Amino acid sequence: MSRLENELRTAMAEGTATLRAAPDLVDQVVRLSRRRKARRLKLVAAAAAVVVAAGAVPAFVTLSRSDRSVSDRVVAEVDGVEVHYLPADMGEPERLSLKERDHGGTIRLRGEGLMWSEGNRFVQVSVYRPKDKITDVMDIWSLNVLPDVDESTSRQGYASTTDHTDRIWVAQPGVLLRVITSVSMKGEMDRIAKGLRVSRSSPSTRPAAAPSRRADDPRSFGGVRLGHLPDGFTAEQGDASMITDGIGRWFNRGGGSLSVEVVRGDTAHDLDGLREVTVWPTDERLVKVRETEVREIAMRGTHALDGRVLSAKGFGDKGRMLLWVIRPGLGVRIWASPDLVDTMPEIARGIAPIAPLKGNAVDEVRVPYVPEGFRPGTARSATGPDWVMTARRWRSPDDPARQVSVEVYHGAAVEYRDWAGGTAGVDAEPDVIGGVAGMVRRSAREQRFAWREDTGLGVAVTVAADSQPELAQVVEGIHAGG
Amino acid sequence: MTPTAEGFADFVAARATALLRTAYLTCGSAADAEDVLQSALERAYRNWHRLHRDADPEPYVRRIIVNLAISRARRRAILRLIPVHAPPDTPAPRGDVELRQVLLDALRVLPPRQRAVMVLRYWEDMTEAQTARILGCSVGTVKSQASKALARLRVLLDREVVIDVEA
Numbered sequence: 283m284s285r286l287e288n289e290l291r292t293a294m295a296e297g298t299a300t301l302r303a304a305p306d307l308v309d310q311v312v313r314l315s316r317r318r319k320a321r322r323l324k325l326v327a328a329a330a331a332v333v334v335a336a337g338a339v340p341a342f343v344t345l346s347r348s349d350r351s352v353s354d355r356v357v358a359e360v361d362g363v364e365v366h367y368l369p370a371d372m373g374e375p376e377r378l379s380l381k382e383r384d385h386g387g388t389i390r391l392r393g394e395g396l397m398w399s400e401g402n403r404f405v406q407v408s409v410y411r412p413k414d415k416i417t418d419v420m421d422i423w424s425l426n427v428l429p430d431v432d433e434s435t436s437r438q439g440y441a442s443t444t445d446h447t448d449r450i451w452v453a454q455p456g457v458l459l460r461v462i463t464s465v466s467m468k469g470e471m472d473r474i475a476k477g478l479r480v481s482r483s484s485p486s487t488r489p490a491a492a493p494s495r496r497a498d499d500p501r502s503f504g505g506v507r508l509g510h511l512p513d514g515f516t517a518e519q520g521d522a523s524m525i526t527d528g529i530g531r532w533f534n535r536g537g538g539s540l541s542v543e544v545v546r547g548d549t550a551h552d553l554d555g556l557r558e559v560t561v562w563p564t565d566e567r568l569v570k571v572r573e574t575e576v577r578e579i580a581m582r583g584t585h586a587l588d589g590r591v592l593s594a595k596g597f598g599d600k601g602r603m604l605l606w607v608i609r610p611g612l613g614v615r616i617w618a619s620p621d622l623v624d625t626m627p628e629i630a631r632g633i634a635p636i637a638p639l640k641g642n643a644v645d646e647v648r649v650p651y652v653p654e655g656f657r658p659g660t661a662r663s664a665t666g667p668d669w670v671m672t673a674r675r676w677r678s679p680d681d682p683a684r685q686v687s688v689e690v691y692h693g694a695a696v697e698y699r700d701w702a703g704g705t706a707g708v709d710a711e712p713d714v715i716g717g718v719a720g721m722v723r724r725s726a727r728e729q730r731f732a733w734r735e736d737t738g739l740g741v742a743v744t745v746a747a748d749s750q751p752e753l754a755q756v757v758e759g760i761h762a763g764g
Numbered sequence: 765m766t767p768t769a770e771g772f773a774d775f776v777a778a779r780a781t782a783l784l785r786t787a788y789l790t791c792g793s794a795a796d797a798e799d800v801l802q803s804a805l806e807r808a809y810r811n812w813h814r815l816h817r818d819a820d821p822e823p824y825v826r827r828i829i830v831n832l833a834i835s836r837a838r839r840r841a842i843l844r845l846i847p848v849h850a851p852p853d854t855p856a857p858r859g860d861v862e863l864r865q866v867l868l869d870a871l872r873v874l875p876p877r878q879r880a881v882m883v884l885r886y887w888e889d890m891t892e893a894q895t896a897r898i899l900g901c902s903v904g905t906v907k908s909q910a911s912k913a914l915a916r917l918r919v920l921l922d923r924e925v926v927i928d929v930e931a
Binding site: 284291296698 | 772773776780784788789794805865871882893896903917
């Protein structure tokens with residue numbers, strides 16, 4: 283450390299020693315936030331929205347490759363990633379367990395790989411599922427695992443060495459892919475990279491609680507159902523996870539990525555709210571927003587917005603976003619990388635809300651067990667910033683104190699770590715009831731149990747304090763799906 | 765305080781002064797620093813329920829502060845050219861205190877991005893990789909910006925010394 287650097291540190295410390303934040307800073311910030319929110323709501327007619335929020339630019343939406351000649355045949359599979367293209371006569375692969383070190387020798391990535399080797403030709407495909415959040419090319423560079431870096435490739439959404447024989451990119455949140463070739467085969471790099479498809483998402487993006495209760499209908503998630511999907515897309519691709527501020531799924535085709543995201547709550551009350559993506563993965567902007575043709579959308583008479591997604595820093599095209607409100611509190615955003623933009627209208631046309639079930643049910647959740655003789659009341663609903671709730675109560679006609687209340691929550695809020703505890707109530711404790719792990723709050727009057735049933739779908743059941751067996755049966759019935 | 769902002773007040777109470785100091789060093793003025801800090805905290809407040817649930821929100825807020833400061837400086841084309849040629853009010857042998865004041869003034873003269881690199885590296889004690897992540901650039905860029913900034917500080921200091929001696 284030079285004297286200049288030491289003096290600089292000391293100067294900075296001395297120069298700021300007398301600074302103190304205002305005591306009422308929190309109040310100032312809250313007031314400022316409310317004023318800005320009110321102003322945003324008034325800015326209805328802005329022709330081009332520039333939405334800037336926090337996070338990192340996802341490299342997976344920058345991949346823009348026009349070549350779609352990759353076969354649907356799966357050549358090999360490694361750690362949930364399918365290899366669809368490989369140059370001819372490469373033989374059988376060797377399976378690798380990988381530890382990638384930075385320039386200082388520290389292990390920065392662990393993963394699995396396949397290596398094909400034939401004479402002086404070789405190809406290696408690697409899959410990493412890092413625990414640290416790596417969302418863009420900058421993050422990859424900062425790992426320092428590449429021997430050198432060609433900074434110009436960041437515009438294409440990947441990190442590459444200067445000789446273009448080594449490429450790493452973020453295929454999905456939590457999934458890093460890498461292709462290394464011999465110099466003689468670097469001309470095949472694009473096709474090999476384009477032919478990698480993630481068939482299993484990162485564990486970190488999968489629902490933390492129960493497996494999907496709608497496994498029998500892979501087209502349903504977040505309260506909507508996907509209709510017809512374009513060629514190359516399959517309903518089984520990806521698991522539902524949080525994407526920006528909603529629940530969505532990623533689809534891959536030919537190296538491009540497309541997400542369908544369902545947004546619930548006040549954010550999706552109208553188009554102006556829905557276009558304000560509050561949590562971009564990073565610094566993207568939605569620009570050149572225009573109204574689209576109504577006939578592009580599944581529901582006749584529904585207006586939609588279509589805009590271009592750019593990085594705030596100008597690192598190239600992030601594709602386009604199409605968004606619309608199915609009904610107040612339920613909105614959909616489709617975000618496609620440039621080469622999949624033309625599939626958005628077709629996918630949008632096929633998206634429809636899941637109709638509420640009839641009989642003993644709340645919203646789309648069946649309630650197979652209700653104590654005998656209990657009569658259902660009418661459903662009521664409530665919304666929050668990023669959730670909607672539908673509730674229904676069943677009462678005993680003989681004893682009004684005996685009742686079962688079931689609340690069904692949809693939205694990103696359900697994915698918050700403390701959702702179940704917060705919903706069950708103060709001092710809720712973890713418990714397993716009816717075979718389901720959740721949070722329970724017991725008081726002298728009632729027992730209330732909340733759990734995350736699926737990604738973006740939570741349930742809370744309340745019964746009288748002395749109805750423990752009934753609570754278990756109701757929960758078990760709901761979880762079984764009826 | 766709404767449930768959405770649960771913990772926000774505690775965070776501000778604990779970290780606002782430290783963040784204000786970072787903002788001051790990056791902006792170069794106390795008034796700008798207060799504005800930038802307030803804007804950054806307002807953004808954090810809007811997203812608090814997400815920020816707070818599984819990660820330390822401070823890096824996020826710091827990142828906004830630094831980038832807002834750079835944007836603001838660029839927008840205004842601020843290069844606060846301090847009158848380095850002006851004779852001191854009370855000519856005296858150079859002491860450490862005066863040297864540090866000159867250093868702070870020299871810091872303000874740096875281009876906004878170089879200034880941000882200096883603040884993150886030597887005030888926040890961040891590594892080059894962490895600095896690169898905050899600024900959204902490569903580690904190589906951080907290295908080169910830091911090197912240029914230090915070189916420039918040396919030049920400014922040397923010039924000041926010469927002027928001082930001549931005075």
